[in-house]
Amino acid sequence: MDHYAVIESALLYIENNLDQPLSLESVAGTVNMSKYYFHRLFSAITGSSLNNYILSRRLNASLQFIQSNQLSLTEISYLLNFGAQSSFTRAFKRQYGIAPSALRVQNMGIPQVPMPPVVRRSVKNINGDVVTDFTLTDFESIRVTGIAFEVDLADDDYKTKIRSHSDKLLQDIDKTVSGPCYVIYSNCQPNSTRFKVLFGIPYDIQINKPFYFTIDVPQLFCAKFKYFGDLLEIGDVLKTDYARFLKISRQETEDSHIELIQTFDDIHNLQSAFHIYAPIKKLPIDSAY
Structure with a gap:
């Protein structure tokens, strides 16, 4: 079906x-x-x-x-x-x-x-409840270099801001660079809509310009979701998916400064399918799905 x-x-x-x-x-x-x-x-x-x-x-x-x-x-x-x-x-x-x-x-x-x-992603049935398909997995530690900035999801222009910084990185890197890229959302304060964002690639690139940084992302236990389309256009659906996932699977969010990691297989094709990694607590094996 x-x-x-x-x-x-x-x-x-x-x-x-x-x-x-x-x-x-x-x-x-x-x-x-x-x-x-x-x-x-x-x-x-x-x-x-x-x-x-x-x-x-x-x-x-x-x-x-x-x-x-x-x-x-x-x-x-x-x-x-x-x-x-x-x-x-x-x-x-x-x-x-x-x-x-x-x-x-x-x-x-x-x-x-x-x-x-309709936002396209796989679904699964858990005890009669339909929920977005997910995998519990480790996000392996990785070093990412890219451009950092802040966004406020309460501002109307936050989508334009994210896209413009993504375009800037693509213009500044060597055109022969290929492979995956990462969008890392972090440091959202309680009752705030402001996030720090880093759009980067797992290469040791040297770009002597403002706002370029290299960060080490630690290993994280995560719920992994797969989506097709633009994350900026499915934000509300993602929030609902994640809330339903936590309720139905009885998982808990991890107390991490990293809120969300979006990964693309190809930095030159950001309209492709992508994965979302959301840090959660590692519960005993017999309680996990």
């Missing part, structure tokens, strides 16, 4: 039927799957419950009606199956931080978000 095709089909059905009653039974029925297994699969692959996803897409669809000013808020709430206008208003304000009436009066513009793509 192609799980991704199943979820993609379900997302498309939802997108095309936001004006219709949508339930777990009805959506699961369109992909010929039991509602119980579909519920687990949908949550594992999208990182959201079906009800929350449908609510979010209905609110997203409401933006064009509010901003076109052609329908009343009551008409919009019934058109998109919210029922009472009060329910629509509460949900809208929760998601966007402003009431739909205020959005219309202030003539503000909130862009609609396209239907999200």
